[in-house]
Amino acid sequence: MYTRRQLSWRLQGRRLSGDSMVKRMLERLLVTGGAGFIGSNFIRLLLRERPGVRVVNLDALTYSGNLENLADVQDDPRYAFVRGDVCDAALLGDVLDGCDAVVHFAAESHVDRSIIDSGPFVRSNVLGTQTLLDACRRAGVQRFCHVSTDEVYGSLALDGDDAFTETTPLSPNSPYSASKAASDLLVRAAHETFGLDVVITRCSNNFGPYQLPEKVIPLFVTNLLEDKPVPLYGDGRNVRDWIHVLDHCRAVLAVLERGRPGEVYNIGGDNERSNLELTQMLLDIMGKDDSFIQRVADRPGHDLRYAMDAGKLRRELGWRPRQSAWPAGLDETVAWYAEHPGWWRRAKSGEYRTYYEQQYGRREALPA
Ligand code: NAD
Ligand code: DAU
Secondary structure, three states, X not given: OOXXXXXXXXXXXXXXXXXXXXXXXXXXXXXXXXXXXXXXXXXXXXXHHOOOOEEEEEEOOOXXXXXXXXXXXXXXXXXXXXXXXXXXXXXXXXXXXXXXXXXXXXXXXXXXXXXXXXXXXXXHHHHHHHHHHHHHHHHOOOXXXXXXXXXXXXXXXXXXOOOEOOOOOOOOOXXXXXXXXXXXXXXXXXXXXXOOOEEEEEEOEEEOOOOXXXXXXXXXXXXXXXXXXXXXXXXXXOEEEEEEHHHHHHHHHHHHHHOOOOOEEEEOOOOEEEHHHHHHHHHHHOOOOHHHEEEEOOXXXXXXXXXXXXXXXXXXXXXXXXXXXXXXXXXXXXXXXXXXXXXXXXXXXXXXXXXXXXXXXXXXXXXX
């Protein structure tokens, strides 16, 4: 962790003015929410694949931020961590000094928590994004990459084979997705009104290492590792399109570097599965039987199906998912959690226990 003075020393140096967008943008990058699941995977990928980059990770370390996720890069001289809130305009002025581009991951991210209390979602996702956009304009940031979600489009029919495109109207159903949709619109407005160079990505459900076990895959895997039941909501027919977190991160990098200003890019894994199918696959991989499935009351407003048409990203930027196919991608992910019990046991302690009890403790059990 760095003081503001140390940080400005670390970031001192030449501001590039060359005409290579890739080089200019990736010289100095601010990543928000880099201590979370996707942000930490993104920073690791960036440091590996772009040796010339310097990255500042601004993260408030909420319940979902975890510096352990980046323990292997914390001493890299190209990396600096600043603990702080995207709603803190004064701090943003400091950390943005000298930064060419921003990749904005920081958000409250869990649908179930937004149903319990939507206040933090409006604060971090809406007010935080607006504060950050204004600070980027003041600092002359050259590109703002906003990381959003397929959930802003709402829900598709279970039995259809249609998919969301970038022109599908926004129709969010949960407080989480409503707050993300609001942030997307603020990003769009910053482009249309103030000419800020923005790009927006909207991705489907991620899986992979370092995901907090409040989300379904790490929750089910770690419960099974503990010989505990897995709480399947409703009839288990809801469908999600699963993508490996590194495929998502490579897509964000491609959009950051080469996406057209003002454009939205959908990202998806071409890997649609019902929750029941996912659960059966996990039980098979982990050698457990159906008795571990505990059917519980459904999530209110539970979106039925998400499916992404990522054709624009494929055509314009040549992106393809490389690690999302199942069962291989799911096998590897299960193996990662099995090999990192210290990481997830610590993640499932403290505040997590209170949340788990509130979310599942009194949840109605449904007949098997
Ligand atoms: P996460 O909850 O694991 O991480 C969020 C991070 O943001 C945490 O480190 C947290 O400390 C930080 N943060 C939260 N509020 C902050 C604030 N006010 N100021 C500074 N930092 C703050 O989330 P994730 O799953 O890694 O998701 C990252 C982003 O990607 C989110 O914007 C989410 O909407 C989006 N997204 C997630 C998925 C998915 O499947 N997980 C899919 C599509 C898009
Ligand atoms: O689609 C992208 C979104 O994916 C992201 O924007 C969100 O940040 C991310 O949390 C995720 O949202 P979901 O609500 O789809 O993910 P979650 O892992 O919470 O749930 C996946 C499915 O599994 C969903 O249909 C609900 C179901 N589920 C979830 C939990 C936590 C269960 O059946 N039981 C559970 O205990």
